[in-house]
Amino acid sequence: MGRAEARRERQRGTRRAKKSGGIRRFFTWKKLLGTFLGLCLLGMAAFYVFYLLVPVPEANAQAKLQSNVYKYSNGKILARTGEVNREIVGLEKIPRDVRYTFIAAENKTFYQDSGIDLKGTARGLLKTLSGQGKAGGSTITQQYVKNYYLNQDQTISRKLKELVISLKVDQRLDKDDILAGYINTSFYGRGAYGIQAAAQAYYGIDAEKLNVAQGAYLAALLQAPSQYDWAVATPTGKKLVTERWNYVLDNMVEEGWLGKAERDSLKFPVPIPPKPAPGMEGQTGYLVKAAKQELMRQGVDEADIDAGGWTITLNIDEKKQKKLQRAVEQELTSKLDPETREVDKDVQAGAVSVDPKTGGVVALYGGQDFVKHEISNATRTDYQPASTFKPLIFASAVDNQAETQDGTPIRANTVYNGDNRRPVVDQGRKVGFAPENEDYTDYGDIDVQHAMNKSVNTVFAQMGVDVGLDKVKQTASDLGMNMDKAPAVPAMTLGAMGASPLQMAGVYATLDNHGTLVTPAIVKKAEHRERTVELKDPIGEQVISRDAADATTSVLTGVVNDGTGTNVRNRDQAVAGKTGTSDDNKSAWFTGYTPDLVTSVGLFGESADDHGKQVTLRGTAGGDRVNGGGFPAKIWAAYTFDALNGKTSEFDLETDQGAAVQPPATSTATPEESPSTSPSDKPSDEPTQGPTDEPTSGPTDQPTDQPTTGQPTDEPTAGQPTPDPTDGAGDTTGPPQGGKPSKPSKP
Incomplete structure (x- = not known):
């Protein structure tokens, strides 16, 4: 190789050496380590800043959502409500x-x-x-x-x-x-x-x-x-x-x-098959709604309930609940045919059953299906309780030690005049109210026991005035009825105000409980993770004397044994109760009780096309008039005797009057206790109705000594059949304001 080529080779080697040395100097391990540590420090600084800037936020809305859990008294879940199935x-x-x-x-x-x-x-x-x-x-x-x-x-x-x-x-x-x-x-x-x-x-x-x-x-x-x-x-x-x-x-x-x-x-625990979440169908919605309303009455805000997180245990007994539903189906709905009978579309049933010793509502029937008819027939108060109000008049009479207008104490054997359309009199003056007995029946002289058995309107209208309408109203309020909108007028005595099966069950439970107030309670316990509601005791104070309550119970046993409530008579079980059939047959009731169970059953005529509009029940299931002694009493009996499971008991009564302790007095006067000689006890020979076909008797809140004139146009026809004892004779009522007595039902 020549000198020139050697020189060029040395120059190329020098250039390669210079180039290699420069790169190594730039990427030394010290520089790389320094860069890495710098990046780490930078990352740590960034993370620290991020740590300072990111706060712990409020919980997201989804995480706080909970369901409300409703349970039967035995702890079994009845329903869950809310968007999220969660219970913390x-x-x-x-x-x-x-x-x-x-x-x-x-x-x-x-x-x-x-x-x-x-x-x-x-x-x-x-x-x-x-x-x-x-x-x-x-x-x-x-x-x-x-x-x-x-x-x-x-x-x-x-x-x-x-x-x-x-x-x-x-x-x-x-x-x-x-x-x-x-x-x-x-x-x-x-x-x-x-x-x-x-x-x-x-x-x-x-x-x-x-x-x-x-x-x-x-x-x-x-x-x-x-x-x-x-x-x-x-x-x-x-x-x-x-x-x-x-x-x-x-x-x-x-x-x-x-x-x-x-x-x-340990063995693998195979889970149970999935079940659909309980919905609001059937009776579930009625029970959930009633429980929620009761909690609100106890002071819990609706917003707090809707926020979720509640475990609400009801007093509802699962077995009794099913038995009540079965009784309604067996005795009523299975007999309805809405496809061929228009009236059968308009029939609504409601019922409430209460334990009189605890006040717990053990069963409630609100209607055939909550999702189809949200109004609960168990708690609605827009229908008249009719003659189921009459026992309250007698209870008030005994509690207030009232007398007839000639000074005779009012007892089960006190005799009144029970003729049809006899004007009610107060201190010798007609008060402008001459109620009709069902089927226009003249009963003549009749004692209170028999008048209750046959539900004689004229007797209890006069008794209410004898006791004092304000006192009767006060007694009804004390027993648990809402009387705020009920004027103290004579028509009140025929149950012309509004009431619900829930209310009436409470009233009769108080009678069953010897005059100690029973306020029916749906809710047994209400718990939340953050609070527990202190529920009011369903058993309250003595609101009427035991004598008054027990005497009323005693009289009501006669209604069952020898009156309008014979459909619930039972030779082994003591029963007390009262039928009721309202004006124009828009409602029919039976409220009755044994020593251990009180149940109120109501049938209501409500237009299927216009919810809330009241219509007649006449013709239901192909029959004629619907009386309290019919469908309601049969539902009551089918449920009660099933719910008692063969257990029998007798009333523990401290009274010396009424059908439970002695044979009812005859309507013949005795020397010691003769019929009152006041005008209220004499059949009136004066006509009480004007020329219209609706009985009129003038204003009800002002007494008058002037009789009305004219003759009724709707007289019962000759040869009219005698009413059956179960027909609830005399159970029709006047209008709510007491302005006019009602037109009686006819067979």
């Missing part, structure tokens, strides 16, 4: 070994870590960046933060927030509070949020009754709720959840939370 429970209500199943499944170092898992979070970030979707590895604290404060979005910003908030939450909250939050906010499938809803959905029990095997299954579910639900899982899904279940239990043994022998004895 405290950690103290979750068995200790069940709590550890969740730690063993998700985060064995939960009680030692700082609330985050950097490796798991980094793995999740990489998967998110690479588009691989959701990744596990988060701590229980992180999952709680995601559920309670954030959302399920798979974004970098959400994951970074999760990391920061988890650190702060771990510093601020006790570990047990975090665990409780996690268990209560997680989704378990089957629409269940939180362990309480999950325990009910998968095992039909409350969370506090879960065992460790069941807890391990619920903990395993959280990894893949839909895939691991045993009822719908594929063979692969069942295999995976079984493996996950075993993994949880093995971890518990490893950590010393479960004994090896106990673990080996």
